[in-house]
Amino acid sequence: MRVVVIGAAGYVGGELLRLLVQHPEVTDLEATSRSQAGKTLGEVHPALARVGSARFSGESPAEASRGADVVFLSLEHGESSKLMGDIVDAGPGLVIDLAADFRIHDGRLHERYYGAHPAAALVHRFRYGLADVAGTALRGATAIAAPGCFATATQLALYPLRNAPLVSEPAAVGITGSSGAGVHPKPTTHHPARAHNVFAYSVLGHRHEAEVAEQWRAWSGRADAVPRLLTHSGPFVRGIYLTLHAHLSEPAGQAVIEQAAADYRDRPFVRLVGSPPELTHVVGSNDALVYLTTSPDRREVVVISAIDNLVKGAGGQAVQAMNLALGLPETAGLGGLAAYPI
Template identity: 40%
Template sequence: MVKVSVVGASGYVGGELLRILSRHPDVELASLTSRQYAGEYVHKVHPNLKGVLNARFTGEDALTAASKADVVFLALPHKASVSVVPEIIKLGVKIVDMSADFRLKDPEQYKIWYGYEHPYPELLKKFVYGLPELHRDELRSASYVAVPGCMAASAIISSAPLYRYMSDQIVVDAKIGSSGAGGKPSLSTHYSERYGVIRPYKPAGHRHAAEIEQELSRLAGKGVVVGMSAHAVNIVRGILTTTHIFVGSEVTLQDLWKAYREFYRDEPFVRFMMDRTGLYRYPDPKVVVGSNFADVGFAYDSHSRRIVALGAIDNLMKGAAGTAVQSMNLMLGLDEKKGLDFPAIHPV
């Protein structure tokens, strides 16, 4: 059995990690930390786990929790992970970090997008960007994983097969549910203010653009500039990304089918959501809720010579905990579907 600790286990991502890991056949949970709920039963915060996981939160710090484990998940806010990672590395424990602290390879990008000088730039190259669809082989030999941002994961997975068609500038339009903001309440997540919104909360300059640029530029073999607009919409879970790629020359739907089929031949969690008839003809976050699936689809607009790449994921699953466990499985040489092989619920 692999011993696993979750630091920040009381958060939304922490809760999803516990839901998956408590049923993972090869995992034994070691320490589940929360400062606010130390000593409380896990189901006090994650009521869906009542009768599923009979454990209490510990008030242990990250280092103590990590010292009891073979793998530690850091489900902490940005900048909290970076302060504990160097000490955990000294323990020889594998790390899966959910924050943005180790996602970007170029330390300069942290100044531009996160407004701080990365304190351990030499560690950035030790982390593998935790997207199995793009980095499977690296993950197999990784010790440290930086799990992608949720909207970045959706945009990258859905548009990666188009790397040959990438223009120098692309546009990512993202829509996200309220759980994307985490469990800590604020005025913008207060029910009266959040209910019913279609709110452009970051029409320009969203930080996930940096990750999307990093990954798509690498695939395209040239610099790709990402203009990203993020909107809060009236769902609890889910992301839809619509990526616009202006190709400038004629492309056929057959070309696009070929590109997607070749790229995602054997992906266990990527599904094509493309149908001429029926209600769910394109990716829709409603049908991935609770699962690790990423639904992808595309359209071609010959009028504007634009490819439209569509992606739908559950932000807490394929956008966070699901991809994290999939990456852990690869890191440990396990079947990557272990603990994740269940469908979404419908209707929600």
């Protein structure tokens, strides 16, 4: 299978390469970069030094996509919209975009969080790739928008609540590591600003709320519902830890816990755990740890999720979606265990 990663010099691109070089069906892997063309993969991503002398290509995204079975795009927000028309015209079998450009089908919702869409006519081609919920429904997809990292952690916690008698929309509080902000340093991601520090950002308006809201509306049947996502930066590199709290109008907490057990029973990467998870138990793996509990009166539910933002929240989930779309074993290439302690 010939697979291309466009924008492979970034953190998500590096993670895709790390997983794809270990994937049993990937025989031909091309990595493109504007800034790193000609360098070996290991010069840019040191963890890949052992995989040989393969080099970044400077081919244009459209050239690289011609004849490819699968094309991944891991570009800064907005770049995929500029390139997607040419990539689609090049006719690859499957396109998976890791950016937010094609995640939201509701134009008004997209506009509220991201502004006017520069390639709105292409959005309908994309299926939302929340792999652990969509499962085999992704089979046959030719274009997939991989969910955001915070959006993934939020939705895996929210999904079991979709039929619950809620007093109000749930709110989730999450904290992310610095790799969520990409490879290029910024004032808020610089080590002295992040180490030994915690701060909230995008309060009452984080962009991932848009995709969470769109999926939640479809699951719950409540138009206009917006679950709140309150995001924080934490003093670590990888991972998202998220706690969701909901009030119920009836004592239905145990039913939510049972719903989660049914939803995730056969899902290979979601593990329901009996006590609050720890972030380091997932780092490096495609696992999502989910913990649910309810108050003694069964009118409150807390759901906690822990994921690696670059694996389950990006490259790993995208490879899982590829496997599902192509009818490959869902876990192919994704067997890596978490590295603990880290």
